[in-house]
Amino acid sequence: MAPDTRTGLRKTLHERGLRMTPQRQLVLEAVRRLGHSTPEEICQDVQQTAPTVNITTVYRTLDLLEQIGVVRHTHLGHGAPTYSADEHQHVHLVCHHCGQVSEVACELLDGVAGTLRAEHGFELDATHLALSGRCTDCLANTEISQENQ
Numbered sequence: 385m386a387p388d389t390r391t392g393l394r395k396t397l398h399e400r401g402l403r404m405t406p407q408r409q410l411v412l413e414a415v416r417r418l419g420h421s422t423p424e425e426i427c428q429d430v431q432q433t434a435p436t437v438n439i440t441t442v443y444r445t446l447d448l449l450e451q452i453g454v455v456r457h458t459h460l461g462h463g464a465p466t467y468s469a470d471e472h473q474h475v476h477l478v479c480h481h482c483g484q485v486s487e488v489a490c491e492l493l494d495g496v497a498g499t500l501r502a503e504h505g506f507e508l509d510a511t512h513l514a515l516s517g518r519c520t521d522c523l524a525n526t527e528i529s530q531e532n533q
Contacts, residue, residue: 474487
């Protein structure tokens with residue numbers, strides 16, 4: 385972790401009456417290194433450096449880091465949520481056929497967000513969103529299969 389990031393996390397924790405622990409630091413480093421990752425994947429990564437850190441510690445740390453706005457989670461399907469660093473903001477497109485996950489800019493949903501705000505008084509957080517459907521390859525394969533019938 386870069387010194388300014390470590391200092392920033394330490395300051396954020398201190399402002400909330402919390403302290404920087406090696407486990408918190410390791411979990412945040414793992415989230416940033418792995419990108420989208422489940423708590424189990426994060427735990428496995430952390431255990432390479434600190435074998436005594438258990439999954440409960442990872443879950444508690446992720447919850448704390450999310451509360452203070454350092455990480456965020458997204459549900460990409462039926463399994464465990466995936467975590468990413470807060471500055472990693474985009475909408476996830478999840479193919480429910482092959483499982484491929486791709487990313488698009490949050491601005492893609494600006495029209496929907498504006499409509500929701502104007503008509504329903506609802507503020508959309510598109511950075512916490514996963515849309516399900518079919519990817520280009522699966523859609524093309526479906527069309528080819530239908531043509532061959």
